Amino acid sequence: MNERPTLAELSAFAAVARHLSFRAAAEALDIGPSTLSHMIRDLEARLGVRLFNRTTRSVALTEAGQRFAGRVHPLLEGLDDALDEVGSAGDTARGRLRISASETVAALLLRRTVPAFLQRFPDVTLDLVAEPQFTDIVAGGYDAAFRLGEAVPLDMVAVKIGGPSRMVTVAAPAYLAGHAAPQTPSELTGHALIASRTPAGRPQQWEFGRNGEVIRIEAEGRLVLNRTELMTRAALAGLGIAYVPERIAAAHLETGALRLLLDDWCPSYPGLSLYYPGHRLVPARLRAFIAVLRAVPP
Structure with missing residues (x-):
């Protein structure tokens, strides 16, 4: 050489x-x-x-x-x-910040967190990559990523974002006008379910729990979608019952465009965490993003 x-x-x-x-x-x-x-x-x-x-x-x-x-x-x-x-000696955030998130989390971040961050730190380019599956952030060249708190790798530093979350079943008043609202998870089998599939092609399970009892349903439906926001839109159109993160449906529940079903059967789980490698220096741009994330959570 x-x-x-x-x-x-x-x-x-x-x-x-x-x-x-x-x-x-x-x-x-x-x-x-x-x-x-x-x-x-x-x-x-x-x-x-x-x-x-x-x-x-x-x-x-x-x-x-x-x-x-x-x-x-x-x-x-x-x-x-x-x-x-x-570069962080003057505590100035600059450069490219690369973050991995699910499509659902990315959509939530774009509502308030990302606009606030970009406005406050004009010298940072945010590369937000929406991926259907979790990835190795070190091998993928990411600064950080989002996961549910219980799924964060043990060798990572986790920053909790907000409180607990949960999945909920929702439907539009137009759909419920012609169908009796289910009172138990078992009654969902008689309804039009807006379904999704795992990466392996199996029906996505809907999980419910109450008083220690856990019920899992492999949701089959005539409409199968692979995006949470599309499932929410389908529910808004009166096409059936969807199973989506409560944060995604919250605005529509507030306006009455969607109704919450089986409320007491939808338990909460640990909320989101931003995580990053613990063995590396935390760059100013990531510290800046964490500060905005805490002040303006998704």
């Missing part, structure tokens, strides 16, 4: 190794895919080894690439920490 790789080349390699996609990595780095591909070829030429196996449909690390990634990722993280430490 005649020359050391440049920092730009190492960052490019780390992005492709993280995303296993040249297009996604190029978008994350805000450069063109052809430019990124050229940088990786130059890096491989400098090292004298192939780092990725490429086909028209997939990208995978070679054995040498996997070993190299194991060395490069900690080095870049250490550099980021050093830059954050220097």
